[in-house]
Amino acid sequence: MSEGAGKAHEKRKIQAIKGVRDILPPETALWNRVEQTAHEVFATYGFGEIRLPIFETTELFARSIGADTDVVSKEMYTFATGYDPHSLEESIPGRTITLRPEATASVCRAYIEHGMHTLPGNVKLYYMGPMFRRERPQKGRYRQFYQIGAEVLSHSGDLKDDARVDAEVIEMLTTFFEKAGLEGTALYLNSIGCKECRPKYVELLRAALAKVKDKLGPDSQRRIETNPLRVLDSKLESEQAIIEKLPRIAEHLCPDCLEEYTEVKKQLAMRGISYTQNFRLVRGLDYYMRTTFEITAPGLGSQNAVCGGGRYDGLVELLGGPPTKGIGFAIGTDRVILSLQDMRKLPVERALEVYVAWMGEKNYPAAVKIARRLRDAGLAVELPPGEMKFGKALGLADKLGARYALIIGDDEVASGQFTVKRLEDGEQKKLGERELVAYLKAGEAP
Numbered sequence: 001m002s003e004g005a006g007k008a009h010e011k012r013k014i015q016a017i018k019g020v021r022d023i024l025p026p027e028t029a030l031w032n033r034v035e036q037t038a039h040e041v042f043a044t045y046g047f048g049e050i051r052l053p054i055f056e057t058t059e060l061f062a063r064s065i066g067a068d069t070d071v072v073s074k075e076m077y078t079f080a081t082g083y084d085p086h087s088l089e090e091s092i093p094g095r096t097i098t099l100r101p102e103a104t105a106s107v108c109r110a111y112i113e114h115g116m117h118t119l120p121g122n123v124k125l126y127y128m129g130p131m132f133r134r135e136r137p138q139k140g141r142y143r144q145f146y147q148i149g150a151e152v153l154s155h156s157g158d159l160k161d162d163a164r165v166d167a168e169v170i171e172m173l174t175t176f177f178e179k180a181g182l183e184g185t186a187l188y189l190n191s192i193g194c195k196e197c198r199p200k201y202v203e204l205l206r207a208a209l210a211k212v213k214d215k216l217g218p219d220s221q222r223r224i225e226t227n228p229l230r231v232l233d234s235k236l237e238s239e240q241a242i243i244e245k246l247p248r249i250a251e252h253l254c255p256d257c258l259e260e261y262t263e264v265k266k267q268l269a270m271r272g273i274s275y276t277q278n279f280r281l282v283r284g285l286d287y288y289m290r291t292t293f294e295i296t297a298p299g300l301g302s303q304n305a306v307c308g309g310g311r312y313d314g315l316v317e318l319l320g321g322p323p324t325k326g327i328g329f330a331i332g333t334d335r336v337i338l339s340l341q342d343m344r345k346l347p348v349e350r351a352l353e354v355y356v357a358w359m360g361e362k363n364y365p366a367a368v369k370i371a372r373r374l375r376d377a378g379l380a381v382e383l384p385p386g387e388m389k390f391g392k393a394l395g396l397a398d399k400l401g402a403r404y405a406l407i408i409g410d411d412e413v414a415s416g417q418f419t420v421k422r423l424e425d426g427e428q429k430k431l432g433e434r435e436l437v438a439y440l441k442a443g444e445a446p
């Protein structure tokens with residue numbers, strides 16, 4: 001490259017990568033509120049926060065999510081590390097790391113790694129943070145997106161206990177959505193059986209699909225062989241009537257799965273939680289079994305799922321741990337925010353309370369001191385770094401939406417009496433430092 005070309009390259013505007021985005025204030029205030037709601041609600045259900053790494057060995061996701069899923073086969077961001085991520089020494093060819101596409105696998109890995117099965121009672125963990133999937137970006141679908149999720153891992157209990165845990169997890173979710181202010185959510189429920197009954201159902205489904213093959217589109221025709229359950233997921237208009245007539249898994253569950261499903265429904269009813277059974281709800285990830293659910297919210301178009309979850313007994317064992325039952329969910333935070341924005345549930349942003357209009361270089365130290373005093377008292381204060389003419393300072397205070405302008409000039413510093421101007425109506429007062437704090441905090445004269 002010539003020197004000239006190099007320079008042009010340096011000056012080119014650099015933009016964020018396709019499918020990722022910046023989240024700016026004031027929107028971040030809404031994010032903080034939603035995340036704070038999760039911290040508070042989940043804590044009342046006895047969950048503790050786990051902070052997980054953003055990348056893991058590729059093997060972790062390949063083994064848990066399943067090589068045949070969209071996530072593993074085409075959506076993962078995988079990199080060669082050049083070294084063994086465990087020893088940091090030797091270079092092992094073919095060893096790669098992956099940006100996490102979801103966090104359940106990481107939670108299970110951490111559960112095993114820290115011997116959490118020896119902890120008393122069920123292990124209840126929640127997490128929040130970014131996930132990465134190489135999908136086609138659109139509204140509510142990004143390549144870096146955010147999830148808030150929780151998992152319950154247990155090593156004892158019967159089917160009835162499991163159903164109660166499932167129902168409690170769903171109860172926690174409905175509480176979260178309620179406290180976050182999300183309205184119009186709907187809960188969809190299904191059981192997708194277990195390794196005993198699902199393969200038999202899949203064969204039944206495959207046979208039924210084979211009979212109507214000619215009427216299906218090319219994608220579904222292909223899936224009859226590769227993954228017939230995915231046909232149930234089809235959004236193709238011409239296939240809807242056909243899908244309605246296909247055998248439904250809930251009618252082909254083994255006695256254990258049926259017992260658990262019936263009990264989950266009973267438990268939800270007992271808790272006053274309404275749901276709709278949806279036999280077409282088959283989770284995208286391989287490791288799910290029995291209870292599966294999804295929550296939708298309004299204002300999102302076709303990307304309307306704000307939460308997906310389900311039971312995954314056996315996943316911990318698959319990853320080399322002891323026999324363990326699991327149930328969890330992941331909330332799509334981006335979509336929750338979009339839905340709240342659609343409902344105009346915007347947070348009240350912290351407004352600027354005091355703008356310090358100081359004049360005269362030698363009065364700057366006094367302005368610094370008083371700004372600090374006011375901030376200590378919890379007030380939001382703007383202290384401009386450079387001196388400004390009085391009119392310009394007041395104009396800026398107004399534009400920034402400050403409630404008060406505090407005027408600090410030679411007279412004020414000499415007398416210790418500061419001029420405060422309420423910008424709304426122009427009312428002015430002269431106050432000493434102590435009265436000033438009381439006045440600004442109370443919003444009225446002492």
Ligand code: ATP
Pocket residue numbers: 102133135140141142143144145146147283284303305306307308309330331332333334335
């Ligand atoms: P979808 O059917 O919308 O692709 P999914 O089944 O792939 O969802 P899960 O893996 O169950 O989703 O993740 C749980 C939640 O995370 C989803 O319900 C959704 O709200 C959110 N989510 C998943 N992928 C994305 C993405 N690319 N961008 C934004 N949110 C996402």
Ligand code: MG
Pocket residue numbers: 284
């Ligand atoms: Mg997906």
